[in-house]
Every structure is written in structure tokens, then in C-alpha cells.
Amino acid sequence: MTEPILYSFRRCPYAMRARLALLASGTRVQLREVVLKDKPAALLAASPKGTVPVMVTANGEVIDQSLNIMLRVLREYDPLHWLPATDDALERSLHLIARCDGEFKQHLDRYKYPHRFHLFDGLENRAQGAMFLIAINEVLSVQDFLHGPHWGMADAAIAPFIRQFAHTDAHWFSAQPWNALQGWLQAFEASDTFARCMHKAPAWKEGDAVTWFPEH
Structure with a gap:
């Protein structure tokens, strides 16, 4: 091989x-x-x-x-240059990815598949997951990408999960005041890389x- x-x-x-x-x-x-x-x-x-x-x-x-x-x-x-250039920057990226893979992913699963978790609906988890999205939107409001000046590892690691969250109820997601996050996600989905x-x-x-x- x-x-x-x-x-x-x-x-x-x-x-x-x-x-x-x-x-x-x-x-x-x-x-x-x-x-x-x-x-x-x-x-x-x-x-x-x-x-x-x-x-x-x-x-x-x-x-x-x-x-x-x-x-x-x-x-x-x-x-x-998807990897952060310094150890401190890499640690920040890994911390952000860990937040995505941890609590946010738990809320995403329960929002998308509530009956798997014996829930009537996933709306409470949607609200909890939205707290992470608000934080991401704040980052993207002051810089174009999670990586910083260009798309990088943190963006690529997190975007597929936010995409899944957004598509669970696209109308609700598009109605939220998250212009920076929505633009970032739309650009990702429209890219040749995607x-x-x-x-x-x-x-x-x-x-x-x-x-x-x-x-x-």
C-alpha cells in the first residue's frame, strides 16, 4: 500500500x-x-x-x-497555512474546537434528533447550542475567519457541525441576527473546496x- x-x-x-x-x-x-x-x-x-x-x-x-x-x-x-503559526494560537484553536466537539455537539444531537434522547422536542437544546453560535458570530464580527486572516483548521473543523445545526431548521437559523456567522457559513457551502x-x-x-x- x-x-x-x-x-x-x-x-x-x-x-x-x-x-x-x-x-x-x-x-x-x-x-x-x-x-x-x-x-x-x-x-x-x-x-x-x-x-x-x-x-x-x-x-x-x-x-x-x-x-x-x-x-x-x-x-x-x-x-x-491552515495550522496556527504559534503554540498559543494553536492552543486557542484547539480550545475552540473542543467546545464544538463537547457541549455544542451534545446540544446539536439533541436538537436534531430529540426522539433518540426521549425528548419531546429539541428546542431547549437549540437555545443552549445557540450560545456557542453567538460566541462564534462575535469572533467572526471582528475577523473574517476563526483562524484569523484566512480560512484554517479551526474553520474547517467547526463548519461542518454548524452547517448541520443550521440545516436542522434553516428558516429559524436565517432569522437569527448572526450576519457574520451566516455569511461565513454561506461562503463555505459555496466554495469549490466544499x-x-x-x-x-x-x-x-x-x-x-x-x-x-x-x-x-
Whole structure:
């Protein structure tokens, strides 16, 4: 094996952030699109927890956390300077991403899928999740990107989750006074990078021909 393997699921925000970092770093992988209801044995053998994304490097190392995949490929090659330039800036970015992956993600899940959590609706969680969005909007009101002067790792790591929150009730989201956040998200969704990240791939099964990501 000369190129890494990435087990992915197109709509999963964790897998999206990994694919975005692969695009930014120019890392080419063998893409294996997973059907979550029928996970392939090769995925479970690599990572028994069975979540995506999972990257298996050329030397057989398994990386099964999306943020670790981002950091690995960007530390190897970062032509767009997605990684913060200083240790302090990196710590701030990682702290912001941790807030997204922690409390915000919990509210997002309960807002989007309330019945999975035995809730009548997810409106209370929407209100709680909105507190994070208000904080993000405040940042974007004074600088164009979470990374700072240009799009970077923090933007790519967080945008897929905010996108999921926004699309749960697009009318409600668009009615909020978050002009900076809404513009940032709209620009992301309209970008060529997002289109390439979301290119549809067939579900993978053992013996299939290789599907490359990115395609070119």
C-alpha cells in the first residue's frame, strides 16, 4: 500500500473535517465510503469502535479521531497555512474546537434528533447550542475567519457541525441576527473546496476498484 486508506461517510461532520484537511494538505487517499448500517469487516478490524473517519497510513498506523487526522496531514504538509503559526494560537484553536466537539455537539444531537434522547422536542437544546453560535458570530464580527486572516483548521473543523445545526431548521437559523456567522457559513457551502469534499462516492466493499480522494 502506497497511499493511506480513509474510511469515511459523506455526510458525517467528523469525516467532512478530515476530508477538508486532506484537500488542504494535498494528501491523496484510497477512499472507502462506509454504509453505517453495514460496516465493512476491514473497518472494524482497523478500529473496533466502528466510527468514521478512520485513516490507515501507508505503514499501517490507524488514526481513528478526526482531529488527529487533520493534525497529522497538516503537520506533514500545510501549503495553505491552515495550522496556527504559534503554540498559543494553536492552543486557542484547539480550545475552540473542543467546545464544538463537547457541549455544542451534545446540544446539536439533541436538537436534531430529540426522539433518540426521549425528548419531546429539541428546542431547549437549540437555545443552549445557540450560545456557542453567538460566541462564534462575535469572533467572526471582528475577523473574517476563526483562524484569523484566512480560512484554517479551526474553520474547517467547526463548519461542518454548524452547517448541520443550521440545516436542522434553516428558516429559524436565517432569522437569527448572526450576519457574520451566516455569511461565513454561506461562503463555505459555496466554495469549490466544499464541493470537492462532498463529491459522492459509491459504497465500498472488499474487492472493489480503488476510489481516489481527491479525484485529481
